[in-house]
Amino acid sequence: MNISGELHCDFCSSPDIVKDYPCVSFVAIKIPAITATSEGKWVACAVCAALVDHNKWEELAVRSLQTSGHEDSPAAMKALLLDFIRVLHRQFREGRLRVN
Numbered sequence: 001m002n003i004s005g006e007l008h009c010d011f012c013s014s015p016d017i018v019k020d021y022p023c024v025s026f027v028a029i030k031i032p033a034i035t036a037t038s039e040g041k042w043v044a045c046a047v048c049a050a051l052v053d054h055n056k057w058e059e060l061a062v063r064s065l066q067t068s069g070h071e072d073s074p075a076a077m078k079a080l081l082l083d084f085i086r087v088l089h090r091q092f093r094e095g096r097l098r099v100n
């Protein structure tokens, strides 16, 4: 994802980056609340990196939603966001470049 300024975890926005994941660039789907593009590598904090490395994608999606700043949004909006996050993470999975 393209976040201006300092690097933050692409999954939960934590500033404590421990790992990066080379990935092809892609345009994520857009919904009114979020517009996201992904340019190259993703970075992850320790917690999210562990979820990625163990393929715990549903837990990662829920974590991303909980840290997205939309906690007080209506349930329907949160459901929409969770779907968006799942698609985004799937795009990351499919575009991820294996380095070894």
Ligand SMILES: [Zn+2]
Binding pocket: 009, 010, 011, 012, 013, 014, 044, 045, 046, 047, 048, 049
């Ligand atoms: Zn994270």
